[in-house]
Amino acid sequence: MRAVEAAAEGLKVRIGLEVHCQITSLKTKLFCSCPSDYRGKPPNSHVCPVCLGLPGSLPVLNWKAVEYAVMAALALNCKVSRRTLFMRKNYFYPDLPKNFQISQYDRAGGAPIGSDGYLEFMVEKKRKTVRIRRVHLEEDPGKLSYKGAIDTSPYTLVDYNRAGIALLEIVTEPDMENPREARAFLQKLRSTLEHLGIFNGGLEGAMRCDANISLEGGGRVEIKNISSFKDVEKALSFEVVRQRDLLKKGIAVRSETRHWDENRRITVSLRVKEEEQDYRYFPEPDLTPIEISEETIRRLQSEMPELPDARRERFIRQYGLPPYDAEVLTSDRAMADFFEDCVKLCGKPKAAANWLMGDVLQVLYSLNQDLAESKLTPAYLAELIGLMDKGEISIKIAKKVLWETMKTGKPPSLVVEEKGWKRIADENKLRSIVEKVFSENVKAVEDALRDPKAAHYLVGKVMEATGGMADPETTYRLISERLKALRGSAS
């Protein structure tokens, strides 16, 4: 990453994003009543005449989708169009059974649901604002798959279960200046939509993104096919280096569309057949225009749940968290919810924050999991914090317990019990171990009698004998007492 930035130095980079987010909280598709829970279901089992584009079928708008889109527009500080309509975007591709996509358009008399907004977020401890050009509603196309690689497959397989799922298209102005800002923007966007309760970014393919990037003095390059927002940063970093190299050699950067190849981690030029697509937008005659009244907007505004920025401020106020912790926790709704649930149970906000932002994230990363799919529950983390608090386990053991719990789903107290990881603080038990160590290490005892520092060797032996479970303070005290007694009897 540092090499990328150094290489890009001097040349201003401009990045804009076009993000597609499914409105995953809807129960049905955008224009028909097919259930929207298509993931993991047999192909073409969630379709009807409308989303298959059969002749004579008529789309009918899901009003909830309009309300959710208005909420998203408001959360992104957009102006909401009082009157808007749907348009047909015409093109031939098998992912669209109708040969057109019902979408919205900001030209030819159309207006998107939301326009001229902005989103603020933190990146490298600095506040950044990115302008939002528009927020609109459209239908998701179906899903294509191939036999083997896309370019050698003898056929294309089409599953229309996804066709017609409500999609929010969110387009930014080219306000981002490096790939990391693009990723931070997406993270904040995801958290915002999740806080609205309309979106679950953890679902496969729920958030997809195209990016455009240009370097000072070069053409504008579009990157398509970025399917995870973690890949956005990788794809853009690749482009910064590629375009920078060309410009350094005095070669012009062509305006073109490139495809992100996630396996090879490079972008490749898409040969543009014929000319630029001509979508021939026109108003969808099968749907009526939408009017969004002032009352509707006011009602939705008043029903808006707490958004990440407000939640961050509350975390600072209510839990006394440092601003950085509050920012990190609220950048992910699942993590913020987890944090609050855990604090309710353990009453230790700072400890819960530290665990979540540190070890928990690390283990999630190693297990390649999301917090939502993890076996760790807020109650388990609270239990772990409690065990440490009561002095039953050390921090070192606690980290091992966390790993076990997250791997197996066993409660921390059970892990401690099964593994025999409970700290031994019982004096009688420890005293007998100390005595055994003294009788087996006569030479070391003699050393310790002469030089008090040599007593650490004996502490180590006790630790060894207990597998590290002996309480260090009690052990040290018992050893000192015994040495003192020996010194007393010797004189």
Place this chain on the structure above:
Amino acid sequence: MKGEKHISREEVEHVAWLARIELSEEEKELYTQQFNQILAYFSKLAELETEDVPPELHVVNLVNVCREDKAGKPLSVEEALKNAPKRRGEYFEAPRIL
């Protein structure tokens, strides 16, 4: 829509390509002529004074015809694939597209 708009043969070819229609030379000639006749007809409309008339994109006087977010029963996979020109298992099969 002021002034005469003329459709060229190239534009007819382009529109035919967008619609994936193959046209013979005679058809291209014929459609170029016919497109221009239609445009001439529309230019008659353009003579009307429309300065104070707001653009209207919908002719029906209805708004917000909507439904609730309540799930209905989809087709069975067999019904869904019944009219498929080609199928492969539970999928529609389409030619390879690059």
